Amino acid sequence: MAVTRLGPSTYQFENIRILAAAAVGGPKEGEGPLGAYFDSIWPSELKDHASFEVAERHLLLEAQDLAVKKAAVPWESIDMVMSGDLLDQLASTNFAGREHQRPLVGLFAACAVFTEALGLGAMAIASGGPRNVLAAAASHHMAAERQFRFPIELGYQRTPTAAWTATAAGACLVSGSDAVAGEGGVSVESVTFGRVVDWGSKDPNDMGTAMAPAAYDTICRHFEDTGRSIEDYDQIYTGDLGVFGVRLLSALAQKDGKHWDERLDDCGRALYAIDKQDVHNGGSGAGCSASVFSGFIYNRLVKKDLQRVLLVATGALFSPTTYQQGESIPSIAHAVSVRRL
Amino acid sequence: MASQAKQGSQKMQEYQDMASQMRPRKPLLKNALWAFFVGGLISEVGQGVEWFFMQHGLSAKEATPPMTVVMIGLGALLTGLGWYDRVVKHGGMGGSLPITGFANSMVAPAMEFRTEGLVLGVGAKLFTVAGPVLAYGLAAAFVVGLLRLLITGGA
Numbered sequence: 167m168a169v170t171r172l173g174p175s176t177y178q179f180e181n182i183r184i185l186a187a188a189a190v191g192g193p194k195e196g197e198g199p200l201g202a203y204f205d206s207i208w209p210s211e212l213k214d215h216a217s218f219e220v221a222e223r224h225l226l227l228e229a230q231d232l233a234v235k236k237a238a239v240p241w242e243s244i245d246m247v248m249s250g251d252l253l254d255q256l257a258s259t260n261f262a263g264r265e266h267q268r269p270l271v272g273l274f275a276a277c278a279v280f281t282e283a284l285g286l287g288a289m290a291i292a293s294g295g296p297r298n299v300l301a302a303a304a305s306h307h308m309a310a311e312r313q314f315r316f317p318i319e320l321g322y323q324r325t326p327t328a329a330w331t332a333t334a335a336g337a338c339l340v341s342g343s344d345a346v347a348g349e350g351g352v353s354v355e356s357v358t359f360g361r362v363v364d365w366g367s368k369d370p371n372d373m374g375t376a377m378a379p380a381a382y383d384t385i386c387r388h389f390e391d392t393g394r395s396i397e398d399y400d401q402i403y404t405g406d407l408g409v410f411g412v413r414l415l416s417a418l419a420q421k422d423g424k425h426w427d428e429r430l431d432d433c434g435r436a437l438y439a440i441d442k443q444d445v446h447n448g449g450s451g452a453g454c455s456a457s458v459f460s461g462f463i464y465n466r467l468v469k470k471d472l473q474r475v476l477l478v479a480t481g482a483l484f485s486p487t488t489y490q491q492g493e494s495i496p497s498i499a500h501a502v503s504v505r506r507l
Numbered sequence: 508m509a510s511q512a513k514q515g516s517q518k519m520q521e522y523q524d525m526a527s528q529m530r531p532r533k534p535l536l537k538n539a540l541w542a543f544f545v546g547g548l549i550s551e552v553g554q555g556v557e558w559f560f561m562q563h564g565l566s567a568k569e570a571t572p573p574m575t576v577v578m579i580g581l582g583a584l585l586t587g588l589g590w591y592d593r594v595v596k597h598g599g600m601g602g603s604l605p606i607t608g609f610a611n612s613m614v615a616p617a618m619e620f621r622t623e624g625l626v627l628g629v630g631a632k633l634f635t636v637a638g639p640v641l642a643y644g645l646a647a648a649f650v651v652g653l654l655r656l657l658i659t660g661g662a
Contacts (some may be wrong), residue, residue, distance in 0.1 A: 217622040317619035319586050320636055321595020321602055321611050323538070326531040365519040368524075375526045414526055 167342045169292035173391025177285075178356040179292040183417035184504070185239070185339040185351075188224050188232035189461030192307065193361055195449075198438045204334075205232050211308055211333055220423060222251065222333075223258045225453070227265055229335035229460070230302050237339045244268045244339075245296030248287045251304050252281030252452050253313060253333075258304055268300070277406050278360070280456035281500040285357025288502075291342040304335035305451030313485060314370070318437045327372035329450035332437060336456030338464070352467045356505040357476075358388035362483065364496040370482075370489055373497075374411025375463045377480040380497035381407060382418045385478055386412050389483035396429050400472045403463060405455035405479035405499070406434035408447035419458030426462030433458035433479075455479040467506045474505045538599050545598025549605040553578050575606060582610030587618070612636040 170178045186204045190335035206228060215221040226249065234241055247266065250273040251258040263270035275282045280303040287299035308318055308346065316322060340354060362381050367376035381390030381404050389395055396402065407415060412432045417424040434449035437458055449458075459477050466472045478501040556577050560570035580603075585591040591611045595602035602608055616635050619630035634641065 219622075250524070312619060316636065317615040319589060319611070319618055320615035321592040321608065323596060323599045326533060365515075365522050372530070375523075375530070379522065410529070410531060413529060417525060417529065418522075507538050 167292050167294065169289055172356065173501035175361070175387055176221075176356055176358040176424040177289055177292075178248065178300035178392075179288050179354060182288045182292055182340060182342050183351045184354060184464065185298075185341045186233050186237035187336070187338045187460035188229050189336045189457040189465040190229045190232065190380065191457055194307070194443065195332055195334050195437060195457070197400065197477040198443060200437055200458060200462045203465055204457065205461065206227075207234075208333070209487075211279065211306070218306050218308035218312065219253060219257060222253065222304055222309045222335075223261045225335040226251065226258050226302060226304035226335065226337075227262045229337040230262065230300055231265060233300060233302070233339045233460070237341075239298065239339070241266060241268065244298050244300050246271060246287070246298075247302070248273055248283040248299045249300070249304075249337075250274055250283060250452055252276065252310055258306075267358050272292070275479075275498055275500065276481030276483050277305070277450055277452050277454065278479040278498050278500050279452050280336065280459065281357070281477055281479040281502045282359075283355045284340065284354060284477075284502045285359065285444075285500055287340045288354040288357060291340060296373070297342060298417050299340045300337055302335065302337035303341055303456035304450040305331055305333070305453035307331045307333045307451075310451060314418065324331075324446055324447055325371045327374060327408075327449060328446045329373055329406060329408055330438065330445035331451040332430055332434075332449040332454040332457065334437075334449075334451070334457035336453060336458070336460030336462055346464050351466065351507055353505050355505050356388075357503070358384055358391060358499070358501040360499040362427070362496045362498050364494050365387045366494050368489075368492075368494050370484065370495065372410070372447075373406070373450065373482045373495070374408045375414060376482050377497040377499065378407055378414040378493040379416060380499040381405075381411075381415055381480050384499040384501050385476070388476065392503075395503060396424070396426055399429060399474050399503075402426070402430050402478060403436075403455070403458070403474045404430070404432045404451035405477075405481070406448070407432050407480055408434045408450065409440060410447050411480075436462065452481075463478060463504075470506055472506065474503065477502050477504060489500040541597050542599045542601035542602070544596060546601030546605060549578075549602070549607055552581075553605070573615030578606050579610040583614045586611045586614040592617075609637060609640075612640070 190206045191204045248271045249259040256272045259272045283301035287301045363380040365379045433455045437449040438445045480499045484495045557574040620632040
């Protein structure tokens with residue numbers, strides 16, 4: 167275990183593994199093309215819980231618990247839980263912590279929080295701190311609608327660029343214990359922390375446009391710091407740029423003479439059947455990248471369908487208040503490089 | 508510390524121009540047609556209800572209030588059943604503008620904030636959507652009323 171600073175924003179690790187990953191999703195996510203990759207699919211958005219907020223909390227807890235169980239380690243061996251969500255005061259993360267009773271580091275980076283947790287967790291372990299860190303994130307469609315948009319039953323028309331907040335949670339158990347050293351498994355190679363990028367987008371119904379420049383900035387700096395290019399990755403997955411955001415990211419690269427099209431995909435675009443499931447631009451939310459990575463991408467790495475993936479979770483850092491006060495939407499993207507050993 | 512706004516306002520503008528060129532368009536004609544027919548259908552139903560009351564002995568003027576009550580009840584019922592949001596999803600303003608849409612904008616927050624209790628939930632949040640419409644609607648009514656008084660005199 168060691169951590170090396172590769173550049174102004176990138177850190178590389180040795181011997182940091184993902185011991186297990188788990189993803190939990192709502193009914194709509196279960197019906198999507200990645201449904202089979204989820205460990206658990208809820209029969210309804212509420213699943214008998216009293217409110218959508220309570221439901222989101224249990225979605226997160228279930229993913230965390232499944233990841234710990236799949237790794238076959240006791241909860242007591244988790245030295246730190248790093249987790250985030252979208253609700254005010256990180257309600258889901260903190261109330262889940264009331265249940266699991268492990269040291270908790272609550273993080274906020276909007277929908278970019280999963281890679282922030284994964285990268286920070288790996289860094290903490292590699293620095294010789296905790297041995298096992300549980301990195302997780304969750305979002306709930308209905309709870310997010312309530313907080314950021316309108317009441318559920320209020321009728322209104324979504325624009326073609328509007329995103330659909332995913333009801334989903336994902337959790338990865340990251341470890342540096344010597345017991346897992348050696349061949350096999352999936353390693354967390356490096357993290358590039360993003361900076362806040364704001365190119366003047368103001369429409370909260372078009373977060374792809376707001377976040378694409380942040381993703382571009384982080385990916386470029388990741389390549390700069392590591393001396394790599396897109397050919398070194400089987401696939402780059404952005405978090406929730408959606409159909410339109412990925413096109414914009416591709417266009418930004420094209421402008422600089424880089425051809426990213428083939429190796430670029432997006433968790434939000436992959437999560438749903440865009441044409442059939444009426445999700446417009448695709449999925450979004452903290453649980454989107456968390457669940458698509460912990461379910462779909464991690465499984466493909468384990469099966470050796472993929473060797474190396476760059477996961478670039480993207481977050482729009484606005485609040486309903488800043489939007490109403492006429493501010494533009496600042497965005498951030500954190501990238502984590504993951505590799506099959 | 509170099510604020511990025513100063514660094515690249517031209518780059519930002521170019522990007523926003525590119526984005527607005529590439530952005531998928533709203534299906535305006537389709538939306539307008541849906542709004543016309545959904546709004547029209549709701550209005551036809553309202554007219555039918557009004558005729559019903561007129562058949563039962565009310566004058567055209569007297570039949571309007573009970574018709575309004577029935578339509579609001581219908582909008583509230585459809586909202587409670589979870590159907591009215593689908594009406595507006597397709598119908599747009601054709602679903603929002605009629606009085607059934609007003610019912611929807613009252614009942615939806617009432618249902619939503621039930622979990623926060625009857626006082627601070629339902630009571631406080633009931634007008635989150637309809638509030639601005641009511642406030643400015645009443646203000647406009649006062650202005651129009653005043654103008655009418657000034658132009659046409661009392662009576």
